[in-house]
Amino acid sequence: MRRSEVCLNALNRRGVYLEDLVECARFLHGPYEDIKDTTIAAVLIDILDKREVENALLCAIEMDELCEKDQYSDKSLQERVLHDDGLFGVDEVLAYGICNIYGSIALTNFGYIDKIKPGIIGKLNEKKEGVCNTFLDDIVGAIAASAASRMAHEKGS
Numbered sequence: 001m002r003r004s005e006v007c008l009n010a011l012n013r014r015g016v017y018l019e020d021l022v023e024c025a026r027f028l029h030g031p032y033e034d035i036k037d038t039t040i041a042a043v044l045i046d047i048l049d050k051r052e053v054e055n056a057l058l059c060a061i062e063m064d065e066l067c068e069k070d071q072y073s074d075k076s077l078q079e080r081v082l083h084d085d086g087l088f089g090v091d092e093v094l095a096y097g098i099c100n101i102y103g104s105i106a107l108t109n110f111g112y113i114d115k116i117k118p119g120i121i122g123k124l125n126e127k128k129e130g131v132c133n134t135f136l137d138d139i140v141g142a143i144a145a146s147a148a149s150r151m152a153h154e155k156g157s
């Protein structure tokens with residue numbers, strides 16, 4: 001199975017779909033270029049085919065799901081993850097791993113989308129009993145930010 005399929009299967013299990021990623025990437029890049037959804041989707045698939053992206057994404061989802069199942073051995077850490085403690089920050093650091101592949105535009109876009117939280121990112125960030133998306137919201141933001149960076153560089157080259 002292609003890495004992008006593995007990633008999309010995991011994302012779908014968590015209620016995130018390719019269209020949601022397209023919407024977030026369009027939010028960032030839309031003001032600079034009139035671009036088709038299918039073009040954005042192709043850029044996103046390319047990003048999801050990268051080994052480093054797959055590894056970060058699967059680790060993030062694993063951390064969220066273990067938290068939901070009450071399976072952290074360190075319950076104090078589990079509480080910090082479950083409540084998305086403002087000073088936790090490891091979720092963002094894992095997401096930087098994706099942005100770092102795509103350069104400075106990906107990093108600045110990530111900071112911006114993490115602040116505004118459009119579409120699915122806002123939904124993932126809503127507090128719901130028994131649900132943990134502490135790591136996933138940042139991964140989704142990082143993938144969208146990376147796609148926007150790729151599109152910016154393709155337009156500029």
Ligand code: MG
Nearest residue numbers: 091134135138
């Ligand atoms: Mg987070």
